Amino acid sequence: MSANVLEVAGLTAGYGQIEVLHGLDFHVEDGEIVVILGANGAGKTTTMRAISGIIGRSGTIDFDGTSIGSAKPDAVVRAGISQVPQGRGTLTDLSVEDNLRAGAYTVKGSVSDDIDRWYEVFPRLAERKDQRAGSLSGGEQQMLAIARAMMSRPKLLLCDEPSLGLAPIITQNLFKILGELRDEMGMALLVVEQNAGLSLQLADRAYVLETGHIVATGTGEELLADDTIKQAYLGGVG
Numbered sequence: 166m167s168a169n170v171l172e173v174a175g176l177t178a179g180y181g182q183i184e185v186l187h188g189l190d191f192h193v194e195d196g197e198i199v200v201i202l203g204a205n206g207a208g209k210t211t212t213m214r215a216i217s218g219i220i221g222r223s224g225t226i227d228f229d230g231t232s233i234g235s236a237k238p239d240a241v242v243r244a245g246i247s248q249v250p251q252g253r254g255t256l257t258d259l260s261v262e263d264n265l266r267a268g269a270y271t272v273k274g275s276v277s278d279d280i281d282r283w284y285e286v287f288p289r290l291a292e293r294k295d296q297r298a299g300s301l302s303g304g305e306q307q308m309l310a311i312a313r314a315m316m317s318r319p320k321l322l323l324c325d326e327p328s329l330g331l332a333p334i335i336t337q338n339l340f341k342i343l344g345e346l347r348d349e350m351g352m353a354l355l356v357v358e359q360n361a362g363l364s365l366q367l368a369d370r371a372y373v374l375e376t377g378h379i380v381a382t383g384t385g386e387e388l389l390a391d392d393t394i395k396q397a398y399l400g401g402v403g
């Protein structure tokens with residue numbers, strides 16, 4: 166049995182007086198790909214922000230055997246968690262290469278080998294390394310956002326709606342790359358998505374989030390075959 170790299174219990178978080186997450190329990194095993202599926206406003210981004218320490222939260226968050234439930238964002242990154250924010254969050258005025266360097270701010274020593282490695286994984290970024298990040302296509306920016314997050318050498322990568330604004334074929338390719346990264350590097354992935362069709366194919370396990378509560382869980386396959394999930398997230402198709 167694998168150990169849990171991330172274990173979250175009773176997680177509550179919100180904005181000001183408004184509680185958005187009402188006590189979430191979930192976990193991610195070593196090397197596992199876990200998807201949190203939810204509609205607009207369900208609390209997916211809030212969950213990512215709570216793990217990353219960008220917003221206040223309560224409950225327990227254990228990562229790799231250490232409590233990070235009250236850690237600040239840079240301590241969370243140093244512990245080994247990196248986030249690809251929704252909307253990619255690339256530094257649009259900086260070059261592709263400077264974005265990659267910015268992602269390695271917690272790493273001591275040379276990061277040239279890391280940069281070369283990500284250029285191998287994403288050759289389009291190598292071709293455009295001196296271009297402003299803002300001039301890249303949506304798919305290229307998403308690749309850059311992932312490569313930038315990987316520059317801190319995380320054990321767990323958080324991806325907030327990687328499919329947003331991308332054509333299905335580009336999303337499919339991106340998910341294929343995320344699966345390969347997990348296989349090659351043994352890192353774990355926690356992905357939040359509205360796109361059930363593609364993300365559940367990628368997932369080892371998934372949770373369904375509705376208005377700040379987890380209402381269902383299962384393997385990607387089980388949830389893809391579930392009629393309620395089909396109705397709610399796949400337009401009843403399938």
Ligand code: ATP
Nearest residue numbers: 180183185203204205206207208209210211212359
């Ligand atoms: P989406 O797919 O639209 O990003 P989501 O599942 O990621 O949805 P969240 O962004 O986590 O949802 O939002 C959950 C709830 O929190 C929503 O009701 C939203 O209006 C509210 N919310 C999000 N950000 C803030 C904020 N900065 N201040 C106040 N309320 C917020």
